[in-house]
Amino acid sequence: MNFYQIISLALSLVGFPTLFSIFITYRNKNRSEREKDRERAEATEMGIKALLRAEMIKDYNKWHEDRGFAPIWVKDNFENVWKQYESLVGENGVMEDIHDKFMALPTIPPKKK
Numbered sequence: 001m002n003f004y005q006i007i008s009l010a011l012s013l014v015g016f017p018t019l020f021s022i023f024i025t026y027r028n029k030n031r032s033e034r035e036k037d038r039e040r041a042e043a044t045e046m047g048i049k050a051l052l053r054a055e056m057i058k059d060y061n062k063w064h065e066d067r068g069f070a071p072i073w074v075k076d077n078f079e080n081v082w083k084q085y086e087s088l089v090g091e092n093g094v095m096e097d098i099h100d101k102f103m104a105l106p107t108i109p110p111k112k113k
Contacts, residue, residue, distance in 0.1 A: 048088065056102075064101060070105040
């Protein structure tokens with residue numbers, strides 16, 4: 001029995017409408033999985049944005065508000081986080097302001113009186 005005879009037998013036993021509905025169900029399942037994957041990817045991106053933003057705000061509060069300076073290595077790390085955040089988000093006025101203020105901090109601690 002060759003391939004075409006098997007297909008012919010399957011169609012005669014099962015019927016075209018049944019095979020067609022199996023195909024549509026399989027196709028829709030794949031579409032549903034793609035939609036779930038897209039939703040997961042979007043949620044992951046939103047989560048990464050939130051984590052990067054929280055890290056920058058935490059560093060800003062620690063170094064700008066509490067200490068009044070930021071060592072070079074801290075600024076370098078802040079800038080790396082900023083670049084990744086900016087590539088995901090684009091323009092964001094609040095975070096740009098925090099970035100500019102943070103990068104303007106002196107790199108050595110202020111002299112105590």
